[in-house]
Amino acid sequence: QKSEAWSALFSEPMSDLVKRYTASVFFDKRLWQADIAGSLAHAAMLAKQGVISATDLADIRRGMEQIRNEIASGAFEWKLDLEDVHLNIEARLTQLVGDAGKRLHTGRSRNDQVATDVRLWLRGEIDLIADLLVGLQKALVGIAEKNVDVVLPGFTHLQVAQPVSFGHHMLAYVEMFARDHERMLDVRRRVNRLPLGAAALAGTTYPLDRESVARELGMEGVCQNSLDAVSDRDFAIEFAAAASLVMVHVSRFSEELILWMSQNFGFIRIADRFTTGSSIMPQKKNPDVPELARGKTGRVVGHLMGLITLMKGQPLAYNKDNQEDKEPLFDTVDTLKDTLRIFAEMIDGITVQPQAMEQAALKGYATATDLADYLVKKGLPFRDAHETVAHAVKAALSHNCDLSELPLAVLQQFHPAIGKDVYDALSLRGSLNARNTLGGTAPAQVRAQIARHKQRLAG
């Protein structure tokens, strides 16, 4: 093969530096299963179409079986000289079965081959990621279910806003990961199309049956334009975008966990096995796992930028630039899978501290809106009620107490319509129960959502 020079056309061999620079085998070897599957489907079709003989097909199958075993057992010798996963496998096949191996590449180019391999591999990874997204949602629904009645201060601008159920807060993330799951499955449809048969760029002179190869490989159809088939990496970019959004959601969640864990909040503890100590400060337990997830989000978003930039100046059709799609894609998949796994485990190890959350909600006048709503129900226009409550909050601030701790006589100074029943409205639980609209934080609503999610995620 090309250990010295590519072919008779070349007058000198590559330098070691150029070999290393142009080779991809040490990362693209992870495509080996897809490469063999694609080759077997291609060979079967070539035989069916009479392009190669049944004996050739049998030889190719036998050789590939052996190669599979060699790679799986670690016995396969990957050679930098053979540039990439495709040439390594094909060269070994020819070593094992002779001419049949040399016939495999009939009507095919590495251009349509690599695009096929990446798509097949990515399809499998998307299925794993989709399962992990389901697992993460289940963990979140689990912790939500245990904490429907735990009251957390809800924030806007990171200022205490209104009380919310801790379960409700967890379900907000379930919504995000449910959309991520949907997005992954949507991307999968466009990943799962067959470039093979486009050959180098223009199609091929052999009577290929591309549709049958697509069916054999479980793909949803063939890429309809040969130029686009070999040069399209939209599917990789879409995946990286969907992955980036997953990481953005993980990162937002991480940020909250980190805050909640800090002594100044004290809302949760996470199990020690997800934290680390400090080499100098003996008292420390640091939330390394969520911090790293937040950090790794930058890396995944960076891969999206890398891929999108990789494509922007490429003329049709295939260019070697495209070899650069692999490392970002592989690292995105690895980072995403580890992160989703570790989060599902970590959520099971969260202990909530209901008193700290309630104390924090009481400190920030979280029920001020409820007092305004109470006055509206007594006939005040909302804007007037809003202003009245601002005065009441000012008074409570100067007494350094919660609204619910102001005596009735004091409250009545702000408006005579205020009666004893105001204290129901001013309690955290009263406030929660009152928000009983669809999607609201009332425990009844949260329980209904949990039931919906459980049904959706079952099976």
Ligand code: ARG
């Ligand atoms: N290793 C190459 C890649 O990843 C395979 C395709 C090479 N094609 C070519 N014409 N050099 O893109």
